[in-house]
Amino acid sequence: MREVRVRFAPSPTGALHIGGVRTALYNYLLARKHNGTMILRIEDTDQSRYVPGAEEYIIKSLEWAGIQIDEGVGKGGSHAPYRQSERKEIYKQYAQKLVDEGNAYYAFDTEAELELMRERLKAQGDPNQQYSSNSRLQMKNSLTLSEAETQQKLNAGEPHVIRFKVPVNQEIYLTDLIRGEVVVNSSQVDDKVLMKSDGMPTYHLANVVDDYLMKISHVIRGEEWLPSAPLHVLLYQSLGWQNEMPQFAHLPLLLKPDGNGKLSKRDADKMGFPIFPLNWKDPATNELAVGYKEVGYLPEALINFLAFLGWNPGTEKEIFSLQELIDEFTIERIGKAGAKFDIHKAQWYNQHYLRSKNNSELASYLLEDLKKENIFCSQEKAEKIAHCLRERVSFPQELRLQSNFFFFAPTQFDEQVILKKWNADAAKLLLAYSTEIKAAKNLNAELAKIILDNTASQLGLKAGQILQVLRMILTGQGSGPDLMLSIEILGSEETTKRINYALQTITIK
């Protein structure tokens, strides 16, 4: 097997889509598995779609996800530059070579003329109105113009493109690692523009040239590229690189959760889940799209989830660290069918990975959030809170959300709960309990429970009678973490204070 060199090659037209993260991940897994090289190439040949900040965003996103780049933009390497806009001269050379050898030609057609061509072909009943072997001879290009005319136009600086001269009626064979053999007749391929009139190459030329020059061994990309793969094969052949052609693997698409179609930002917004790894503020609209990171997804959870969208190891194991994914990954086990994106599964992974953290790690999430609100909390207390909340959270932020009553005493109580259980006996027990708790030394959950049971039996009552009320009084909530543990964290002073407040506030009916 030749040295594995793969690339992730996004264009900086906005934030990195979650599907792009998966593509990057699969590339990365293959590279690491074979001690190969992961390259980041920025495909910024469309100046009109360039979005400032997108490149940095892509790099940061990959970094957060744990996908490491060995070579490329922001990293350097022996095949630099890795930004296509900086490789203009290189593409020009190869385009020239194609023209010189008769595999490409200059075309001077205007947009209006192209439109006219399509209409004409349509009227003729041509099923696909393409600029190709059956129309190129009717157009204004170096195939129809004399050499002198062409040269004259070129010298005059007339706007022009370079088009690929696709061979007539030729079967193009392409082996895809995921889909097997694909055959397409060249008559279905149009004379694609290789060099645009602004002097920039199109994706097709730049991609092939760069993959060749950067010695890419495997092209792993989304299925949306499958239709143009035959064109790329033809390009490799015309450039004489058929023996160095990379292997192709076209990944199944990520589909929207309901209905059908490619997963889009719109769908994600509608269903209420992120589509981008990190927060992204659209510089054009100033609109903020919340990222997976900010919503509280752990990178290891997202990665595990993403890896299983279209790939699986064939065993029943579903929890995989990045390293385990690297060890197990094979292209052969990537599926062919598109995968609907189910955020529930991602949540489940997140919950799993969050729980695998120890109390001190969980505490630091809580502490961080508290700090933003200027709420003081000791490390010890935070860890205790983490301990009693750890089975109840799927996202780090929930630690703060669910622990509010530890920091703020409730001022209002749900009447429904109070009314149901409140009576003279309950009040009596509560008062007695409050007194005992106040006197207790080294109060902990166990002791709080013993005191409650003892107090109740001394009064000939049952602890169960007031538990619900006690919870409401102490936390302001009808449900929550273990009450005795909560009392331990609250401490004897705060606990008695809250009980007494309730006794004063709630009037017995």
Add this chain to the structure above:
RNA sequence: GGUCCCAUCGUCUAGGGGUUAGGACACCAGAUUUUCAUUCUGGUAACACGGGUUCGAUUCCCGUUGGGACUACCA
């Protein structure tokens, strides 16, 4: 419209000529929990359809249907 790709529970998927078609998420029920959550146990639920090939097809082949991608001087 044309070209190409795809098709197992609601979802992600395993499997493969003869299986009680397996797992996970979700959902439902029961148990545990003084609550809720967790946890445990159990349950509902799938081979799109029609033809072949075959002793036998969900699996192989063809077709149909359905879905998707592409069809720009965007990637």
